[in-house]
Ligand SMILES: Nc1ncnc2c1ncn2[C@@H]1O[C@H](COP(=O)(O)OP(=O)(O)OP(=O)(O)O)[C@@H](O)[C@H]1O
C-alpha cells in the first residue's frame with residue numbers, strides 16, 4: 001500500500017514541557033490507523049502539529065503528505081489538502097441548523113448569495129452517507145452527542161476529506177452510538193478514506209484498526225500491524241505503560257469497617273416541574289473503607305441523587321436523613337456539605353468542576369481555603 005502520510009522526527013516543546021520528542025508516524029492510504037497512549041502521551045499535540053493548529057516553524061521535524069513535503073500555516077492549509085481533524089470537543093454551532101453547520105465557511109454561494117436549495121440537497125446527500133435522516137433545517141442543539149458527532153463527520157465529507165482524524169470520538173458516546181460511529185469509519189474506509197483514530201478504548205481499536213501506533217511520554221514506542229498478526233490488548237497496554245501489567249485490576253484487600261455514611265428515605269423533587277419526584281425514598285449506606293457503585297441507565301437519576309446529597313445542588317423540597325458516623329449532618333448548602341467532610345467530583349469537570357481561567361493551585365485550594373490560610377489570610 002502507498003504511504004499517504006509520513007511524519008518524521010517531530011519534536012514540539014511548550015514552556016517547560018517537551019510534549020513530542022522525535023515522533024515518527026506513517027499512515028498508509030486506505031487504512032484506519034489508531035494512535036494510542038496514556039493521558040498526556042502527546043497524541044493530541046501530534047494531531048495539532050499535523051493539522052497546522054501548531055503551524056510549521058513552531059515544531060521540528062518533517063511532514064510529507066502524498067509524497068511531497070508540506071508546511072501548513074494553519075488548518076485552512078491542511079484542509080485544502082483534505083486533512084480534516086475532528087476534535088474531541090465538538091465544534092458545531094448549537095443554534096444553527098445542520099445545513100448551516102455543514103457549509104459554515106464553505107457556503108454554496110454565487111456572488112455572495114447562498115443557494116439554499118443546493119445547500120439543502122447537498123446536506124441531505126451527506127446526511128444519508130453518515131446514516132442520519134434528520135431534516136437539514138434541524139437545529140444542532142436538538143441532536144444528542146452521538147448524532148452531533150455524525151454531523152461533524154458529514155461536515156468533513158463536505159470538504160472532500162482524504163485523511164480524517166478523530167480525536168477520541170467515542171469518549172462521550174454510549175455504546176450503541178459508538179458502535180454506529182465505528183461502522184461508519186469502516187464504511188468510509190471501503191470508500192477509500194484513510195483515517196487516524198485516537199482512542200483510549202482498546203476494544204474499539206482492536207475492532208477497526210489496521211495498524212496501531214503507541215506513543216509514550218512524547219515518543220513513538222511501536223507500530224503494530226493488526227492485519228498480519230493478532231494484537232492482544234495486553235500487548236498494547238504493555239507498550240503504553242512500558243512494562244508488563246500482571247494485573248490490570250490489582251487485587252485489593254479492603255478493610256471494611258462500620259457504617260460511615262448513611263442516607264435514609266431521601267426524596268427530591270424536580271427543580272422546575274413541581275409534580276415530578278426525581279428521587280423516591282432512596283436509602284443506602286457506605287461503610288468505612290468501602291467503594292460503593294451507583295449503577296443505572298442514562299436518566300435513572302444517579303447524578304441527581306449525588307448532586308442533591310451534596311449541598312442540595314439538584315432539585316427542591318428535599319426530605320430524608322443524611323448521617324455521618326451515626327449523627328445527622330447538615331448538607332443543605334455546598335459550604336455546609338464540605339464542612340461536614342463531603343467532597344464531590346462532578347461528571348462535567350469543565351463546566352462545573354474547574355475554573356478554567358484560574359491556575360491549578362487556585363483550583364486545588366478553592367474548596368479548602370481554611371486549610372491554606374492563617375487567620376483569614
Ligand atoms: N498548550 C499547551 N501548553 C503547555 N503544555 C501542553 C499544551 N498542550 C499539551 N501540553 C502538554 O503536552 C503533553 C501532551 O499532551 P497531549 O494533550 O498531546 O496528550 P494526549 O496524549 O492527547 O492526552 P489525553 O489522552 O489526555 O488527551 C502533556 O504533558 C500536556 O500537559
Ligand SMILES: [Mg+2]
Nearest residue numbers: 043044045167
Ligand atoms: Mg488528547
